[in-house]
Amino acid sequence: MLTLGVNIDHVATVRQARRTTEPDPVAAAVLAELGGADGITVHLREDRRHIQERDVRCLRQTVQTHLNLEMAATPEMxxxxxxxxxxxxxxxxxxxxxxxxxxxxxxxxxxxxxTQIVQELQSQAIPVSLFIDPEPEQIRASQQTTAQWIELHTGTYALTKQEHDRHRELERLTVGAKLAQELGLRVNAGHGLTYQNVYPVACISGMEELNIGHSIISRAVLVGLTQAVRDMKRAMKGEV
Known part of the structure; x- marks a missing residue:
């Protein structure tokens, strides 16, 4: 069954704008899970523009679903x-x-x-996903690293305005997902997905999880995070 990973980076973006203690990404993770989030995603950037190391440590202790850490492939991370x-x-x-x-x-x-980073992480029982564009050469290279997952970049699809171009990008994602599964890779997707454009991606065969942040946090400002997550779960089923 397709699951939803909620990216809470932008809760920390609001906090860091004032260098204060609120809103708290850890509290946001709790509310997201109450709304039906199947996982929590955070990107610990090298410049620490939003999520901080302390956030990740606290989330590791409190997240009840699963914690997906997005990070650059560097020795520090x-x-x-x-x-x-x-x-x-x-x-x-x-x-x-x-x-x-x-x-x-x-x-x-x-x-x-x-490959070195993937194998070091996976040797410590930390599965790895590679965030890539839906290009056959990138998918095949990903399989060669021994990563267990890929996450298909949906940003081009999400930003495309013309309907025929959007269909073309959706087909790229569909073909990419199929190739990845044939190679033994598990498939997630994310970036730029909204309540309006998520359903076609959710329908791609074999898709396991969609990671969505900005659209959910934007709606949460108006209706609350728990409701915003519930609404996205419904959108993934084509119910909104």
Whole structure:
């Protein structure tokens, strides 16, 4: 059954804007789980622009579903992940100047480095997912790293305005998911998904989890986080 991972980074974004103690991402995780979240996702960035190490440590102690730690493939982040031991890690590209993640990892050109990190994490029973664009060469390279999952980058699909272009991007995601499963990879997806565009992605055969943050947190400002998560679960079923 398709599950929902709720990314709570932007709860911390609001907190860090004033360098205060609220809103608390840990409290947000509790409310998200009460609303039906199947997992909690956080991205510990190298510049610590939102989520902090303390948040991740507290979340590790309080999350009742599963904790997905998004992180760059660096020695610093590897050490943190090995210490905190999240339920799984998603390796993502990271540039300090970007507003949000702009695309998938280039696994093809970084395969040796990524393989080392993947194998070190998985040797400590921390499964790894690679955040990639739905390109066959990236999917095949991901399988070669021995990562158990990929997370397909849905940002291009989400930002496409023209209907025929959106259908083309959805087909890329569908074909990519099928290839990944044929190669023995498990498939998640995320980035830019909203209440309006999530259902077609949710219908892709074999999709296991969608990781969604900004749209849910935006709605939560108006209706509360628990309700916003419930609404997204309904949207994933095509009920809104």
């Amino acid at each position: 590897l050490a943190i992940a090995l210490e905190i031991h999240p339920d799984y890690v998603t390796l993502v590209p990271e540039k300090r100047q970007e507003i949000t993640t702009e695309g998938g990892l280039d696994v093809v050109t970084s395969q040796t480095q990524l």
